[in-house]
Amino acid sequence: MDISDFYDTFFEEAEELLGDMERHLLELDVDDPDAEQLNAIFRAAHSIKGGAGTFGFDVLQQTTHLLENLLDHTRRGELVLRRDIVDTFLEAKDMLHDQLDAYRNGEEPDPEAYERICKILQAMALEEMGKSVEGGATAQPEAAVSSEANPEPPVTEKSDEPPSGDASPSDAGSGRLSVALIGVSDKDRETLVEELGNLGKVLDQKGDAKRYVVELETSSSPDDIEAVMCFIVEPEQLEIEAAMGSPASTEPPAQPKEPAADMAKTDDPVAATPPAVGQKAPGDGGWTSTPAANNPPTAKPKAKGGSNAKSGGESTSIRVPVDKVDQIINLVGELIITQSMLDQTASELDGVSHGALVNGMSLLQRNARDLQEAVMSIRMVPMDYVFSRFPRLVRDLAAKLDKDVELITEGKSTELDKSLTERIIDPLTHLVRNSLDHGIETPDAREAAGKSRSGKLTLSAQHQGGNILIEVIDDGAGLNRDKILAKAQANGIAASETMSDDEVWQLIFAPGFSTAEQVSDVSGRGVGMDVVKRNIQAMGGHVEILSRPGEGTTTRIVLPLTLAILDGMSIKVGEEMYILPLGAVLESLQPTDEDLYPMPGDETLLKVRDEYLPVIAVQEVLDVENACIKPTECIAVIVQGEGRRYALLVDDLVGQQQVVVKNLETNYRKVPGVSAATILGDGSVALILDIADLHRLSRNKKEARQAHLPASSHKLVPLKEVEPS
Amino acid sequence: MTSTNSASVAAVEAHSREFLVFSLGEEEYAIDILKVQEIRGYENVTRIANAPDFIKGVTNLRGVIVPIVDLRIKFHLDKVEYGGQTVVIVVNVGERVVGIVVDGVSDVMTLTPEQIKPAPEFGVTLSSDYLSGLGSLDDRMLVLVDIEKLLTSEEMAIVDRVSE
Structure with missing residues (x-):
């Protein structure tokens, strides 16, 4: 089997690991970081590095390597976390993600971005590690771990040295290192020597462009030095070894046990297991065994990557197309x-x-x-799968826009078909951006408006009547009716002052529409909302906006179920069988003449416990033949959909059953009043009724029928509008 | 499978194409056999409310919901009966599967390019836009229907228009 067969597995896994990393980073309490979380972040970086090494994704591997080193210091408390450090980590994580994408598309990652992130990480390493020199012993296991995991050539290089000189990787405390720069230009060399000066004391430097040796007294491990320098030169151009006569080389052979023990003690299981398997040598043979570990660079990470993969996911899940x-x-x-x-x-x-x-x-x-x-x-x-990516987005955007935003997610456990969750991410991202940019005001403006300085953005998901309802709610300024109308008119979109609020809100879904005074890089180019609408319609759903000036905006996405089982109630109308989503059914009853109130314009109201509900006869809306026509002979099913409640007249209730929802649009088109279809026990097809749409359909039909009558009748029917809870 | 066979045959007899011939009333029509998935009887169709009358409804084709179009109604034939002989040709158009009701299926014909004549301008019920030509075979005249164009056309109302 070719190794490239495993690429996809790696990409998916790395993606998940990056996701974990981000989640943990975001949850991290900067002042009092949780050791478990730090470990988890480190492990994620470590696993990615291992995998990247296996597959020869050098750039990814090296970037991760730098990040991993820093994380390692962090988790051992040598690097004190600050907000900006977390930000840098997040940035590095994003970069890793980009690199991963590049590899996935068969491209090499952007070298400039790579250099930039390396520089940032280097700078941080330089700055922070200077503070961490105190405990030489602490640097030691790090060196051991890194050289273990490190597939880069210098390890191989070291193996060329006689065993006696090999103590360098574990060089404890202040030691002397000789750093050889091979084939480095004068200019780079100067920079490098300067960098080395930051890490320790340069004792001596000599040589030519081909091989330039710097004697250095430093407490940093060779690995750190390499990590610092490899953004200027290739690892192949570096040779680091303990200088003769350094304290390290004089240490007795007893030393080897220490790093091994240390490693086992401080390292987390993921990192510790592979060396234990592949390298029982360090335990008994001391550092003379290092060459044994120095297989060709690729061989080792392969083993590591493999074992990581196992501990990473396969024990609890399998990937299936x-x-x-x-x-x-x-x-x-x-x-x-x-x-x-x-x-x-x-x-x-x-x-x-x-x-x-x-x-x-x-x-x-x-x-x-x-x-x-x-x-x-x-x-x-x-839905957590979707919602989990928003804390980061909100955090970054809020910082960028100088706004204070609290993100609340509700209904995380609401389950949704995987294919839908993937497709809902983009539209939701647009909406969240919009809410942050246009909706929620700056803290000062909020205070002036008598609101709390911190804005509230709520993402919620719930099942409702066989649909999935996803809402993005902000408590910002709300939509500005006049502004939208003016903008629409300026853009040549048909709009008039007499339009209802709902109609006005719909205008913002028109292509090229944006009321933002300034185009920012967050939003305002006006390509957002029409795309949102199109995407959601493509999923067979629809989107609505509720807004009140000064109180905020709610964008509501209703997605029909495409693939899901539905608890349905089968009903009979005439000879035809239909399914009602059980979630929409409130109760059913046999209407009596006393409860029915005929209204002008062919309307009827049904009184149910002090509530007057409009009556819709299925046989009328769907033109069913041979159905019972007298309401008192029918059964009234009280249903609720999209906040509307009404009585549906059917012939008979057949029973409750779970049905497999089959999409009608796969081969046909959207049918008014129908959300999907299903296959019944006898192999025939039954249509699943869409409660909200059925109401619309009924109204349209009545309007069409009574077009000749002025003063449309539906005004007389107070539709029970239920406020969103 | 018919389609694979016909594909290879078509490759051998360069440019000849095979057509499935069916009858609607007195006329004979033909469609590209590569579009045909299967032929089955007319049964168990669930009516769809508020759809054009030529859309008979949907049926269950091994777990797939397939719309059924009656071309006889679409082409305004006088006699539309459903019986044991009524046949549904299940065709693949684009990404979709659609069943079309016809009076009967007669045979599979191979037509060479010479036998395919361009369709003249005619027809109110069947615009020549939806015809790929006329096939003449001895004394028979086959109306070659571009079934894909026809079924995905706006007037068939099977496909949601993007502009909606």
């Missing part, structure tokens, strides 16, 4: 239908003489349902 899961879901759906058909046939048989069959059938039914449920849950992922 989505189509495979889809295939299983389809097959199970088929199985359920077949089972229902069998069940129907079996129920016609005599239960006494076919007892075994009947028992078997009920067992089969239970097993099939369990199987279906289990399979369905595979595709569902909690």
Whole structure:
């Protein structure tokens, strides 16, 4: 098997690790960092480095290496965390992400960006490590770990040295190192010597451009030195060894045990395990065994990468292509239908003489349902998957815009189909950016408006009536009606003063629309909202805006279920079977004449416990033949959708069942009043009704029918508008 | 599989194409056989409310919801009956699967480019935009329908328009 076969696994894993890293970094309490979190961050960097080394992604590996060194110091408390350090770490994480993307697309990462981030990390290393020299012993395990994990050539180089000189990597305390620069230009050399001067005391320097040797007295480990210098020169151009006569080389051979023990003690399991396997040598043979560890540079990280991968994810999860899961879901759906058909046939048989069959059938039914449920849950992922990327975005944006924003997420555990979660990220990002940029005011403006200085941005998700409702709520200034209207008119969009608020809000979804006075790099180019709308419509959903001046804006995304099981109530109208989403059904009752109030314009109201609900007859809206027409002979199902509540007249309630939601739009188109379809036990198709859309459809139909009557009748029907909770 | 066979045959007989011939009333029509997925009987169609009358509804094709279009109604034929002989040709157009109801399927014909004549300007019910030509075979005349263009056209109302 070619190693490139594993690329995808690595990319996915690295992506997850970076995600973890970011999450931990964001959660990190700068003043009192949690050791576990620091370890987790370090482990993530370490694993990525290992993998990158295996696959020969040098730039990624080296960047991670620098980051890892810093993280290592951090987790051992040698580097005191500050807000800006966390920021730098986050920036480095972003850079790693970019590099990963580049590799994924088969490109080399941007060298400039690489150099820049290296410089930043170097600078931090220089600055911070100077403070961390006190404990020589603390630097020691670091050196051991790094040289262990470090696949870079200098390790190989060291192995060329006689074993006696090999103590350098573990050089403790202030020691003498001889750093050889090979083939380095004069200019770079000057810089390097200067850098070395920062790390320790330069005792002697001599040589030519081909090989220039600097004798250095320093407490830094060779690895740190290398890490510092490798943004100027290639690692191959460096040779670091303990200078003869340095304290390190005179130390007795007893020393080897120490780093090994230290390493085992301080290192986390991930880092410790591979060396333990591949390198039992350090324990018994001391540093003479270093050459054994110095296999060709690529060999070692390979082993490491492999073991990391195992400890990283495979123990708790497996990666499976989505189509495979889809295939299983389809097959199970088929199985359920077949089972229902069998069940129907079996129920016609005599239960006494076919007892075994009947028992078997009920067992089969239970097993099939369990199987279906289990399979369905595979595709569902909690919204946390989406929401978890916003804390970072909000933090960065708020800082950039000088605003104080508190992010609240609700309904993280609401499950949504994986394919939808992926597609909702972009639109949501747009909306969050908009809220931060245009919605929430600056702290001063908020204070002037009598609000708390810190703005509140809420992301919430919930299931509602078979839909998934995702809301982005800010408590900012709200939309400015006049401004939008003026802007629309200026842009040549048809708009008039008499439009309702809802209609005005819809204008901002027009292409090229932005009321921001200044185009910022956050938003304001006016390409956002129409894209948001298009994306959401492409998913078969819709988006609405609720806004009140001074109180904030709520953007509400309603996504229909594409792939999900739905708890449905099957109803019969005439000879036709329909499914109502059970979540939308509140109750059902048989209306009596006393409760029905006819209204002008073919409308009827139904009184249910002091509440007057509009009545919609399914047979009328969907033109069903041979259905019962007299309301008192029908059954009224009280339903609620998108805040509207009404009574739906149906012929009969058939039963409750879980149905597999099948998209109608795959091969057909959006059908008004219908959200999707499903396949019933007998193999026929039943349509799943869309409660909110059915209401719209009914209204449109009535309006169309009564177009000749002025003063439209629907004014007489007070629609119960329920405020968003 | 028919489609694979016909593909290789088509490759051998350069530029000849195979067509599935079906009848609507008295006329014979033909569609590119590579678009045909399968042929099945007309059964178990669930009506869709507020759809044009030629859209009979949707049916379950092994777990896939497939719309059924009755070309006889679309082409305003007088006699539209559903019986044991009524046939649904399931075709693949673009990314979609659509079933079309026809009076019957007769045979599969191979037509050489010489046998395909350009379609004249005609037709109110069937615009010549949706025809890929006329096939003449001895004394038979086949109307070659560009089924993909026809079914994805706006008037068929099967595909949501982006402009919506």
